[in-house]
Amino acid sequence: MTTALITGATAGIGAAFARRLAADGHDVVLVARDLKRLREQATELHDRHGVEAEVLAADLSGEEGIASVEARLSDPRRPVDLLVNNAGFGNKGRFLDVSMADELKMLTVHCEAVLRLTSAAAAAMKGRGRGGVVNVASVAAFVPRGTYGASKAWVVQFTQGAARDLAGSGVRLMALCPGFVRTEFHERAGMGTDNIPGWMWLDADKLVAAALSDLARGKTLSIPDPRYKALMGVVKLAPRALLGGVSSKAGRKYGPQ
Numbered sequence: 001m002t003t004a005l006i007t008g009a010t011a012g013i014g015a016a017f018a019r020r021l022a023a024d025g026h027d028v029v030l031v032a033r034d035l036k037r038l039r040e041q042a043t044e045l046h047d048r049h050g051v052e053a054e055v056l057a058a059d060l061s062g063e064e065g066i067a068s069v070e071a072r073l074s075d076p077r078r079p080v081d082l083l084v085n086n087a088g089f090g091n092k093g094r095f096l097d098v099s100m101a102d103e104l105k106m107l108t109v110h111c112e113a114v115l116r117l118t119s120a121a122a123a124a125m126k127g128r129g130r131g132g133v134v135n136v137a138s139v140a141a142f143v144p145r146g147t148y149g150a151s152k153a154w155v156v157q158f159t160q161g162a163a164r165d166l167a168g169s170g171v172r173l174m175a176l177c178p179g180f181v182r183t184e185f186h187e188r189a190g191m192g193t194d195n196i197p198g199w200m201w202l203d204a205d206k207l208v209a210a211a212l213s214d215l216a217r218g219k220t221l222s223i224p225d226p227r228y229k230a231l232m233g234v235v236k237l238a239p240r241a242l243l244g245g246v247s248s249k250a251g252r253k254y255g256p257q
Contacts, residue, residue, distance in 0.1 A: 003052075005029040005073065005080045007060060007117070008087035010037040013136060013181055016204035017084045018045060020212065027052040029080065031069055031087070033059050060087050060113040061105045069113075073120040079128065083121040085114045086136040090148050103147050110151035115158065122162065122171050129170040132215055135159045137175045139223065152177075156221065163220040176211045176222045178202055 004021045008014035009030040022028050022045040030038050030045075035057040042053035056072055058065035073080050088110055091098045118133050125131025137159075141152035156175040163173035181202045202225055210224030 002081040003027040003029060003079065004082040004084065005031060005069075005121075006084040006086060007031040007058075007069065007113075008136075010034060010041055012086075013178065013204050013207065014084065014086040015041070016208040017086065017134075020205065020208045021082070022049040022051045022053065025049070025051065026082070027054070029054045029056060029072060031056045031058055031060075033057060033065075060109050062108075066108075066113050066116055070116055070120040073117060074124055076124070079124065080121060081125070081131050083117060083131075083133045084136070085117055085134070087113065088136065095146055098147070106147055107151055110148075111154050111158075114155055118159075118162065118173070122166060122173070125171045126166065126169045131170070132172040133159075133174070134211060134215060135173070135175050137177045139177050139179050141175075141177060160220045172215060172218060174211075174215045174220050174222055176214075176224070178207050178224060181207060 004017070004026045006014050006017050006021070006028065009018050009028075010032040014032070018028055018030060018041065028042075028045060028051060030042055030053060032038055035055065038055040038057060042055050045051060045053045056069065058068050060066055060069070072078070073083065089106065091102050091106060114135055118135065121131065121133055125133075135155050135158075137152040137155040138149070140149040141156045143149060156177065159173050159175035166173060179202055181204050207224050211222050214222035214224065
């Protein structure tokens with residue numbers, strides 16, 4: 001029996017990873033801030049799939065929370081075979097409208113926590129000669145769009161660089177770049193979603209299935225939908241000046257800063 005640890009596990013993409021991995025017979029370690037929701041989720045997964053479901057309440061915007069998950073990932077008595085770094089959030093507002101405290105909190109969750117948890121997991125996995133890490137980024141990583149996009153771009157570059165360094169070790173790393181997924185993400189950020197075209201929405205369970213398939217095939221970058229793959233192909237060809245203007249307008253209309 002293998003074990004997967006998922007951050008941001010109680011909703012959206014994280015919850016979809018937890019459901020799929022438990023259904024496939026993996027024990028799970030569920031990480032989020034809300035202990036009550038974690039316990040409810042763990043009970044449901046255990047009862048439905050017969051797996052062990054451990055809970056770890058941790059706020060990854062602070063030192064104590066990051067350190068507690070690092071310690072769990074490094075525990076040789078309870079090895080973690082797959083890490084899904086999914087925790088994240090968006091801020092509503094343009095640059096300089098968002099407080100510096102909130103900007104730094106985002107960088108802590110999206111960058112520092114991902115760096116430290118990936119490092120803790122990969123070091124333990126390398127010693128065993130096997131394991132995997134999925135770092136959830138966003139298609140926003142490929143367009144110039146404020147702190148959110150910049151932090152997700154860092155996740156992509158870091159993950160692919162670390163994957164190259166660990167090639168041949170038995171440890172696989174992959175950056176997952178979804179588009180719009182119906183989760184609590186926008187609600188928590190106070191963002192409306194009525195103006196987002198229907199074709200841009202992705203199903204979380206299908207997204208996770210595609211991501212796990214890409215990880216099994218050894219991909220270091222997963223854009224798990226043909227619509228977004230085509231869109232990102234156009235983005236690569238667009239002039240940066242034009243792309244910056246379009247991205248700024250679309251970001252204000254649809255997404256986080």
